[in-house]
Amino acid sequence: MGEQLPVVSLFSGAGGLDLAVERADAEPLVSGDPGGGLLRVSVATDYNEPALQTLKANFHDAATLTGDIRQVFTEQILDAAGLCAEEPVLLVGGPPCTPFSKSGFWLEQKRESRDPNASLLDEYVRIVRESRPEAFILENVQGLTYKTHKAQFERLLRGLGELGYNPQWKVLLAADYGVPQLRRRVFVVGRRDGEKFEFPEPTHSGWSERDRRIDATKIPHVTAAQAFADLPRLVPASLDEIVDGQYGELAAEIPPGQNYLWHTERYDGRNQFEWRSRYWTFLLRLDPNRPSTTLQAQPGPWVGPFHWENVLTSSGEERARRLRVNEMLRLMSFPDDFKISGTRSDVQRQLGNAVPLELGKAVVRALMDQLGYLDRRQAVRDVVFA
Incomplete structure (x- = not known):
């Protein structure tokens, strides 16, 4: 399998991005394909213990660290992973999206972008600055890009840019990458070498509430019925x-x-x-x-x-x-055997906050390809099996 490349995961939640990391070199949309083990989550962090229980149940080799990230030193995170600064190949994570979600706009403090949890974006920048990963991926709700949060978003991009990472951002629709869900999320990606990251092209097409144009050269969006087709009827x-x-x-x-x-x-x-x-x-x-x-x-x-x-x-x-839980897993393009701790509402909360697997894989895979790691892995395989 070769040496696995270490990844640090922040705000890990149920592990959607973590799963995408560990299956980045798996074939797209091939159910149950775990990939060749190119990347490994070395440490996962979250303040929510049920979420970390989910992580422990699915990522047996990852160290976990519980706590408010504002009170956790970068050195603690790296020590838990057995790493030093500049050794992580990737740092990934999605700071809690509540401050930027449309679902919170009935609260005046959120309409005016005064939610105290918004400072978690600054914590993400701090850990990038102190751990110096080769690259990072930050994910959040589309609302982060709205005019209401312009100052916070620009501060985030400025902070990452000042570190030399040349951050690029784009809002992606999960359905355009084979996920049976019309879910829009913003990704911010940067490389330590300052090279510009190019986002992956969509593989699927279909009409959404904002776009009625369909690209006939691409695969049609996966429907809910297709996603549920072989599930048992209870x-x-x-x-x-x-x-x-x-x-x-x-x-x-x-x-x-x-x-x-x-x-x-x-x-x-x-x-x-x-x-x-x-x-x-x-x-x-x-x-x-x-x-x-x-x-x-x-x-x-x-x-x-x-x-x-x-x-x-x-x-x-x-x-x-x-x-049902098995249906929600399918809508997130998670594997059927993914284990989630807690009650039904706990399950929905964790999945509803997670990154859909195939969407995350598309971004991670594109980044690893542009960093040259997928080519190197393929070259090693060619030598081994020659």
């Missing part, structure tokens, strides 16, 4: 899967791909809501013929996406149902 549904209560009947009547707007005067439902009076995800049902909308990390009881099929309650009433 009957009956468990109680925590059933969408019941105040809006239970209304949710069950909404067709696939529609949301609460079905029950306004403009559609054929019951005219229970005012037009555009709720968030888009309210009572949202999956469309089996399209990728899923973004999987929510902390949904309320009426926040979708819910499955497009109804289930029967014990009294024989039809109800919508929430997504």
